[in-house]
Amino acid sequence: MSAKPKDRTDIATGLLLMAAAVFFGWQTMGLEIGTSLRMGPGYFPMVLSGLLFLLGLLVFLKAFGREDEPFGKVAWRGMAFILPAPVFFGLTVRGLGFVPALFLAALIAAQASTRLKPLHGLVLAVIVTIASTLIFSYGLGLPFRRFGPWLQF
């Protein structure tokens, strides 16, 4: 470890911001820049990408010579189960239909906590599904298919 203090969080932040700026800048390459009188679709994004890169660089440079703050715990388990829930719902809501897709999404999300026992998670998912179906599908009349084409035999 080097003797000089540095704020690792801000180093990472600066690098990520610059990476984002490069990504947006690269995406504007195909767009017409135009002139400042008649700005093309690429003009404003190009300016912003440049600005973002500059800010990222400043954050990066200022990170040196400063003490790091503790990063804290990371919710790996939370990320592993919370984030897939809406994605899974999105992938299956058309095919399986609203009711099974929601049930499975709630079941996935319920796994995010170590404290919820599997059986309780199952019960909770069933309750959530029934309540949501009653409220959103029957009550508010949202135009979702309750059971989709994948389940029609």
Add this chain to the structure above:
Amino acid sequence: MDLLNNLALGFSVASSLANMAFCLIGVILGTLIGVLPGIGATATIAMLLPITFQLEPVSSLIMLAGIYYGAQYGGSTTAILINMPGESSSAVTAIDGYQMARKGRAGTALATAAIGSFFAGTVATFLVAIFAPPLTTIALKFGAAEYFSLMVMGLVMSVALAHGSVLKALAMVVLGLLLGLVGTDIYTGAPRFTLGITQYADGLNFVALAVGVFGIAEILRNLEDEHDREVMTKNINRLFPTREELRQMVGPVLRGTAVGSVLGILPGGGAILASFASYTVEKKISKHPEEFGKGALAGVAGPESANNAGAQTSFIPLLTLGIPANPVMALMIGAMIIQGIVPGPNVVTEQPALFWGIIASMWIGNLMLVVLNLPLIGLWVKLLTVPYYILFPIIMAMCSIGVYSVASNTFDLYAVAFFGLLGYLMSKLRCEPAPLLLGFVLGPLLEENLRRAMILSRGDPTTFITRPISATLLLLTAAVLVLVFLPQIRKRRDEVFTESDA
């Protein structure tokens, strides 16, 4: 007597049985979610937003206003009872409120918060009704250059009022602006940043961004460390304050209302600043400054009033200029646009029923809060004891349904997951989400006005400094930026925010 006529119109709209019911449902739902620990008003509104889209515009915005007040009050309840403010504006309430609760005066603290909020809300509602219409006439004189400069000012102010590093907050604004540009360019029809995915041609879904960055990121943060909470449920004494306590309340509430009303109008999140400012004022003029931090009544009454007054008057820039003053107003603007209303000076003349209906419903929402929440406090407190692991699967299901119901676009659900990850990453890297959301909402508007201003001035960029209103706004912006970077102010600003974190 235009004002009275207008208010009468507003109340006739807002007090229709259906709209009252929606307002009531909004307040209940808002409190229900807002009272959950660690979930602030912004996250609550983001999650409940989609529910309102099924209604017609007036009812939907009235319900949203109800949700807002409910969420705010719910946040204060959590701050007082378990010292877990969901939002920086209720962080100030937590300092003395929690201490009051520990001393067995939780009931008094809760009642003080409600009464202070109600009084401040009533005054601020009148202020909105008085000042919004004349401001719209000024707003009608605004050209593209003025709008551009005003939005730049709003964005810079939001940076100045954000926690932590100014540089990072600026970066978040720029990132938000870029994300706001995703979709089809309005002038040429060229797709931008869509990665070839046609489902994103209309831009990224605003609800998906808000739910992801605020809602899901909050859930992940809460899952980092699952532990039991200490809830001050046993200590709720009688609710209604004594005459002596009422007398002590008057001064702080009045001062808080004044401070909050003025600061709330500022673009960029004045309401947050308001509760800090009020706390500082009360501490300075108090005869017993040593009581602050140990359960001073004034430390709850002042900031809570200031917060609510500020929240109310921040509707002024939204309703007159169509410029959101803070993340919550950004959510409101998103809701209006989805309902097909373009927020701005024309709303008051073209849709007076909507305009005055919202103003009247603000007051009704406030009233319902007092009538409903104080007697029901026992119920909300019970809710605090529901374990978190039961709540978040329910919240995730609601978010998924809500986001999907906006446009039945499954790609919005993928965007929610992405923004949830982004929001969590941002919180780990100590970047504030509020400037990002403001940037996202203002991105397209900012670009459109910039382009229009440049065409109008025939490509002459000095148009922004030769037009007097625009020049003043830019000058103010520059002044704020300079102030924020001055070493002394910076130190002071850090102190204020550290105090609230403690």
